[in-house]
Amino acid sequence: MTTTQQLYQLFLQHPVISTDTRKIGAGSLFFALKGDKFDANTFAEKAIEAGAAYAVIDNPVYQLNEKYLLVDDVLTSLQDLARHHRRQLSIPVIGLTGTNGKTTTKELINSVLSQHFKTQATQGNLNNHIGVPLTILTIDASHQMAVIEMGANHQKEIELLCSIAQPSHGLITNVGKAHLEGFGGVEGVKKGKGELYDYFLKSESPKVRKSESPSSVFINSDDNTLLEMAGARKLSHVVYYGTNTIDDLVSGALVENSPLLGLEWTNNKTGEEYKVKTQLTGAYNLHNILAAIAIGTYFNIPAAEINAGIEGYQPKNNRSQIVQTATNTLICDYYNANPSSMFVAIENIGKLEAKRKVLILGDMFEMGPESAVEHASVIQKALDTEVDERIFIGKDFSAVAGIIDQGQKTKDKNHFYITAEDAIAGLKALPITGSTILIKGSRGMALERLVELF
Structure with a gap:
């Protein structure tokens, strides 16, 4: 059987992962994942013919030569490879989840951070047990920041994704009524999303470089549910943002919604006030915007660059x-x-x-x-x-x-x-x-x- 360490040595030589034979990257590692209606082991030979350097499989029937790497389970191997790769990284990794606004908030954060750092972020909504490891494996030595979106429709899923992404900083956008069937009701949603806070409570996140800020959780101070969840866990490194609390790192308010949003925000450390216009609609996006502003401020990005990141974000994929x-x-x-x-x-x-x-x-x-x-x-x-x-x-x-x-x-x-x-x-x-x-x-x-x- 091929071990994670052996796979990683091959990954260093071939740092592109393919999972779809219709989109094979030349010299890539093809992971033969299974679906509800297909078994990609059967496509391994096609992947090699299309240019993949190796095919990772879990059915020995399809191991034709040394280019076919046999493992116990392809999905588990992909996740283990991503975990191992993440441990080699010493950059801040921001992990975020929540009921609503995950993708918009992730895109806003990435837009702000990328004004100052080379960042990598989850593409689209590839935020599940496959998408998260694939994203982690796209981070290379040139990246200075990463933003990883984590979605879930049942309990223990965020726990799993945290074990892969190993975020150094975290954010829950909100907790509401979604995927009630999988979570088992609203309390189940709260417990499932709270697994991100649980991860930080256990202090399992890797230490970032000394030149970077210490691990923190960012919390919307206007959201009583999030405050209660964090308080129950006695989280120690918390950064707040919101609309009217002087304890917030940044605070802000809408000044325009017609239908595009404009807002004023304040850096409460310096007392300086700023205005910014957005390409977003929906007053409910105020806290998503403030989250991105707070994270940019936390990482010492100048206000002009933060505003450029907010103004430059153009919503897509039928979200607001x-x-x-x-x-x-x-x-x-x-x-x-x-x-x-x-x-x-x-x-x-x-x-x-x-x-x-x-x-x-x-x-x-x-x-x-x-x-x-x-x-x-x-x-x-x-x-x-x-x-x-x-x-x-x-x-x-x-x-x-x-x-x-x-x-x-x-x-x-x-x-x-x-x-x-x-x-x-x-x-x-x-x-x-x-x-x-x-x-x-x-x-x-x-x-x-x-x-x-x-």
């Missing part, structure tokens, strides 16, 4: 993304959805100054036994928000449509469609123009199909 069409302004936020993110997105459009406002909300997935209650609560939140039209799409929303009385259905123009196809037909019959439209739902609803209608 503004799309201006000939007849409407779209707030595209349909990469994912859960009750927590739904509530803040609905609140945000309610506060926006716009001539006409429309909500288009799609089903939330992975809600488990709480699905009916949570979908009903989102409907009620939408009803309590001053908008001109509300459109609900999906079988879960439709199943609880009865909470709206017939008078409200007519008066407030509330429409329910069981499928996106039904919604498309309805919107073609009753087109929307001259409106600011929030489109939000779980990724599986594929609400991007609606965009061309507006």
Whole structure:
């Protein structure tokens, strides 16, 4: 069997990892990972033919020659290789998780840090048990910082990802109602996300170079849940950010939301105040922005560079993304959805100054036994928000449509469609123009199909 140390020596010679035979890097190490419907051991020969230097496999049937490296389990070997590589690094590694805003916050932090350091960050949302080790293995001697996003839909997953990424600094964006089915309810979510704090409590993170700042956890001081979670663990190295606490390293407030955000922020160590405009929409992004500002300040990045990083970040992948069409302004936020993110997105459009406002909300997935209650609560939140039209799409929303009385259905123009196809037909019959439209739902609803209608 090939050991981790042996693999690492080959990795130093061939520092590119491939997992997809359609995208083989010349001279790379191909890891034959298994999926629900495939076994990449069967593709190992194809990977070698396509230019891979070696193929890591766990089925001896496919070991044709010395280029096929046999291990007990390919996924475990990939994770162990990443752990070993991480131990060789002496740079700050910021690990972050949370219910909402992980990817946006990661991108903001990376945008700020990269103004001053050479950084590496999780690409897209490759934040799971495969994506995290792959990201760690892209960090080389030229990098000065790394930002690793860690996602989870069940307990013990963040614990695993921390053991791989071994963050020297940490951040939980928030804890809310998401993946309730996998976590076993809200308390399960809190416990699962809290595994990041547990990691720092155990003092397992590697020491960074003496020239770098000591390990710290960054906490939103406006979030009572995070304060309670950190307090219960008696975390010692904590850096706060928020809106109105002098104990915060930085504090800030929105001064514009129309729909792009502008804010004022203060370095509470120096008392200096600054203003910055962003390409983000949604008041709920304030704390994501402040987190990036706080981390930049912590690592002594000049304020002008911090602001450049914030201003330069352009949201993408349908996360808090503004799309201006000939007849409407779209707030595209349909990469994912859960009750927590739904509530803040609905609140945000309610506060926006716009001539006409429309909500288009799609089903939330992975809600488990709480699905009916949570979908009903989102409907009620939408009803309590001053908008001109509300459109609900999906079988879960439709199943609880009865909470709206017939008078409200007519008066407030509330429409329910069981499928996106039904919604498309309805919107073609009753087109929307001259409106600011929030489109939000779980990724599986594929609400991007609606965009061309507006």
